[in-house]
Amino acid sequence: MKEIKRSKGNRKLAGVIGGLAERFNINANLLRVIFIIGIISTGFFPLAIIYLLLVYILPNEV
Structure with missing residues (x-):
């Protein structure tokens, strides 16, 4: 199962919503x-x- 991580590439503030979007495959x-x-x-x-x-x-994406 894929972990939820804060996104480095898809962030506006801290990457939380970008990480959630990547994890659940949502825009x-x-x-x-x-x-x-x-x-x-x-x-x-x-x-x-x-x-x-x-x-x-949430950990940062590496």
Whole structure:
């Protein structure tokens, strides 16, 4: 099974969404739009905290 890693080539901030998109074979830009809509609709904090946790938990791609 393929691991989830922070992407080096497909990143805008820390590579979390790019890594998730590569792992699940989804378009990264579509996933970014869904993430932004989710941040706006939930009031920023829940998804922002999850994103920050993933920045520290997920390893970088080598």
